[in-house]
Amino acid sequence: xxxDHSEPQPWNVLSSRYLCRKPWMxxxxxRVRLPTGAVIDDYFVLEYPAWVNVIALTTDDGFVLVRQxxxxxxxxxxxxxxxxxxxxDLDPEATARRELLEETGYGGGDWTAxxxxxxxxxxxxxxxxxxxxxxxxxxxxxxxxxxxxxRVHLVGRSEIVEVVLxxxxxxxxxxxxxxxxxxxxxxxx
Amino acid sequence: xxxDHSEPQPWNVLSSRYLCRKPWMxxxxxRVRLPTGAVIDDYFVLEYPAWVNVIALTTDDGFVLVRQxxxxxxxxxxxxxxxxxxxxDLDPEATARRELLEETGYGGGDWTAxxxxxxxxxxxxxxxxxxxxxxxxxxxxxxxxxxxxxRVHLVGRSEIVEVVLxxxxxxxxxxxxxxxxxxxxxxxx
Numbered sequence: 334x335x336x337d338h339s340e341p342q343p344w345n346v347l348s349s350r351y352l353c354r355k356p357w358m359x360x361x362x363x364r365v366r367l368p369t370g371a372v373i374d375d376y377f378v379l380e381y382p383a384w385v386n387v388i389a390l391t392t393d394d395g396f397v398l399v400r401q402x403x404x405x406x407x408x409x410x411x412x413x414x415x416x417x418x419x420x421x422d423l424d425p426e427a428t429a430r431r432e433l434l435e436e437t438g439y440g441g442g443d444w445t446a447x448x449x450x451x452x453x454x455x456x457x458x459x460x461x462x463x464x465x466x467x468x469x470x471x472x473x474x475x476x477x478x479x480x481x482x483x484r485v486h487l488v489g490r491s492e493i494v495e496v497v498l499x500x501x502x503x504x505x506x507x508x509x510x511x512x513x514x515x516x517x518x519x520x521x522x
Numbered sequence: 523x524x525x526d527h528s529e530p531q532p533w534n535v536l537s538s539r540y541l542c543r544k545p546w547m548x549x550x551x552x553r554v555r556l557p558t559g560a561v562i563d564d565y566f567v568l569e570y571p572a573w574v575n576v577i578a579l580t581t582d583d584g585f586v587l588v589r590q591x592x593x594x595x596x597x598x599x600x601x602x603x604x605x606x607x608x609x610x611d612l613d614p615e616a617t618a619r620r621e622l623l624e625e626t627g628y629g630g631g632d633w634t635a636x637x638x639x640x641x642x643x644x645x646x647x648x649x650x651x652x653x654x655x656x657x658x659x660x661x662x663x664x665x666x667x668x669x670x671x672x673r674v675h676l677v678g679r680s681e682i683v684e685v686v687l688x689x690x691x692x693x694x695x696x697x698x699x700x701x702x703x704x705x706x707x708x709x710x711x
Contacts, residue, residue, distance in 0.1 A: 405645045455592050
């Protein structure tokens with residue numbers, strides 16, 4: 334039997350309420366009706382502002398990465414410099430530039446929008462925007478708040494392949510754009 | 523000034539409480555002390571069981587993908603067949619095999635563990651395990667519950683590059699392993 338390639342249709346929201354509305358956690362519970370007719374009484378959506386991160390390459394081809402402890406997974410891994418857009422941040426690239434500078438001290442270079450992803454489209458309302466910044470240079474010292482504890486690492490091109498293929502980057506929102514960058518840089522099959 | 527490459531240390535949990543404990547949402551609030559001395563009164567952790575997904579390749583080199591409406595992002599994208607481990611699922615590969623069969627009707631083939639990621643290690647306690655299954659075949663009809671509304675698509679090798687580089691797969695936990703697969707299949711630089 335051939336596959337049904339018609340497009341799945343949106344759900345109908347019958348009612349909504351917030352279970353938690355705090356600065357770092359907005360949890361919504363929706364009662365929804367699916368196109369199948371089924372009703373789900375408690376479908377949970379996590380509302381977040383847009384997130385940003387950046388593949389930052391220095392003038393001598395080093396990737397600017399950070400390491401920090403993450404309390405969800407309770408581990409330390411390599412990450413891209415990243416941040417959260419404020420409600421009035423209309424330009425995610427400006428947020429990404431600010432976060433790169435504050436977290437690592439690097440800035441400048443040529444910036445382009447590179448990839449948009451979701452941590453989990455089933456639960457997350459927001460998107461994560463990755464920028465590619467080439468030719469960045471060290472401009473200043475890191476400027477960390479006391480709730481931040483990041484280490485900056487400059488990682489060479491062959492080492493970054495090992496990091497991302499070898500499980501050294503747990504965060505899917507960071508691994509995916511790095512893998513895309515490495516794929517489009519590699520020779521065509 | 524050279525970078526400080528010492529490893530960031532774990533946080534101290536001073537107290538914990540659950541704000542929501544439902545079958546599909548477990549939200550924990552921790553009071554934590556960082557190595558810097560700073561105290562965060564409300565750090566939120568989402569507890570989930572392990573997740574699984576599978577890059578399934580048919581005997582004639584088609585990728586078995588699904589499309590479904592996702593109520594967090596309110597959009598439809600391509601996804602890998604995926605699922606959630608039950609608390610007593612000791613073997614994530616068995617869960618992935620069951621989900622592939624139920625969601626798509628495909629099964630069999632050779633299976634290997636391929637990649638482990640997190641949707642967001644800052645907030646998520648769990649990991650997502652990707653398997654690579656080569657040589658799968660259509661065994662049965664899809665078996666969907668009335669809360670599922672998935673369409674199965676067989677996507678060829680050149681088309682899948684377009685999908686994943688062109689923004690057709692929003693879910694980072696699915697895009698990253700597919701990009702890894704395409705990268706290691708491509709000629710070495």
